[in-house]
Amino acid sequence: GQSLEQPSEVTAVEGAIVQINCTYQTSGFYGLSWYQQHDGGAPTFLSYNALDGLEETGRFSSFLSRSDSYGYLLLQELQMKDSASYFCAVREGTGGFKTIFGAGTRLFVKA
Amino acid sequence: DADVTQTPRNRITKTGKRIMLECSQTKGHDRMYWYRQDPGLGLRLIYYSFDVKDINKGEISDGYSVSRQAQAKFSLSLESAIPNQTALYFCATSDPGRTQETQYFGPGTRLLVL
Numbered sequence: 001g002q003s004l005e006q007p008s009e010v011t012a013v014e015g016a017i018v019q020i021n022c023t024y025q026t027s028g029f030y031g032l033s034w035y036q037q038h039d040g041g042a043p044t045f046l047s048y049n050a051l052d053g054l055e056e057t058g059r060f061s062s063f064l065s066r067s068d069s070y071g072y073l074l075l076q077e078l079q080m081k082d083s084a085s086y087f088c089a090v091r092e093g094t095g096g097f098k099t100i101f102g103a104g105t106r107l108f109v110k111a
Numbered sequence: 112d113a114d115v116t117q118t119p120r121n122r123i124t125k126t127g128k129r130i131m132l133e134c135s136q137t138k139g140h141d142r143m144y145w146y147r148q149d150p151g152l153g154l155r156l157i158y159y160s161f162d163v164k165d166i167n168k169g170e171i172s173d174g175y176s177v178s179r180q181a182q183a184k185f186s187l188s189l190e191s192a193i194p195n196q197t198a199l200y201f202c203a204t205s206d207p208g209r210t211q212e213t214q215y216f217g218p219g220t221r222l223l224v225l
Contacts (some may be wrong), residue, residue: 008151033213042201042216043154087153091212098169099205099214101146103153 002026004102006088011108012078020073020105022088030091032064032071033099038084046073046086075107083109114138115217117202123223124192132187132220134202142205143185144214145169145177147198154201160185192224 004024012018022032031050035043049055049064049071061074075082085104092100115136124130134143141162146154156169158177166177174196178186189196202217 031212035214042218043214044216045213048213089154098156098159099144099212100156100170101154103151 002090002092002100004088004090004100006086006102006105008103009106009108011110013110014078014080016078017074017076018078018107020075020086020088020107022071022073022102024069024071024088024090024102026090026092026100028092029066029069032062033089033091034060034062034073035087035089035101036084037087037104043087078109080109080111083107113218115202115204115215117200117217117220119220120218121221123225125225126191126193128192130189130192130222132200132202132222134185134187134217136183136202136204136215136217138204138206138215139182140204140206140215141182142212143179144203144205145175145185145187146201146203147171147196148201148219149198157187157200189222189224192222194224197222197224 006022033048034046037043047062054063059076064071085106087101087104089099089101118133144159145157155171160179163179176188200220203214205212205214
């Protein structure tokens with residue numbers, strides 16, 4: 001079957017660095033995405049990794065290891081506004097038919 | 112103006128009623144999706160459509176049906192609503208021409224079935 005696992009909750013202080021891990025089990029893996037969702041809002045795209053390695057976009061970076069079926073989202077210089085839920089998602093299936101989302105990690109940033 | 116819109120934004124209905132949630136997009140994308148979100152369960156795919164003539168079931172299609180009336184419109188119907196369909200419903204679109212499949216979500220419809 002297909003599944004994604006990520007921690008349900010993470011707490012960190014403002015200015016710190018936090019890493020949110022995601023392990024997956026799917027067929028026909030195409031890539032790993034990360035989405036951010038604030039309370040009451042819609043998910044918004046953050047990053048995508050199709051190949052092994054680190055992708056950096058400002059304060060956010062995302063890493064993928066296809067051989068380990070593992071990825072992570074790294075948030076640096078945490079700000080209060082980063083308090084949100086973060087979802088990893090895999091694009092999978094023949095022809096990249098579907099995106100399957102993890103259950104989400106709730107990030108609490110404390111002052 | 113929002114690229115992906117959903118109507119209604121909130122809906123309260125009774126068990127057994129038929130309801131329709133509507134989604135419209137101005138992004139020009141061929142691919143459209145319906146998800147439901149429940150606390151602690153993330154986003155689960157209900158149905159998806161890759162063009163007007165293409166409809167596919169997702170993980171949890173039982174009790175739901177969809178209609179792709181045009182490239183820009185994708186509707187989700189609950190034929191006979193039940194309380195465990197109470198959830199937050201999101202419509203999304205994506206562009207198959209990109210190497211990565213970024214999904215663009217609507218604002219969501221909060222549904223309560225009594």
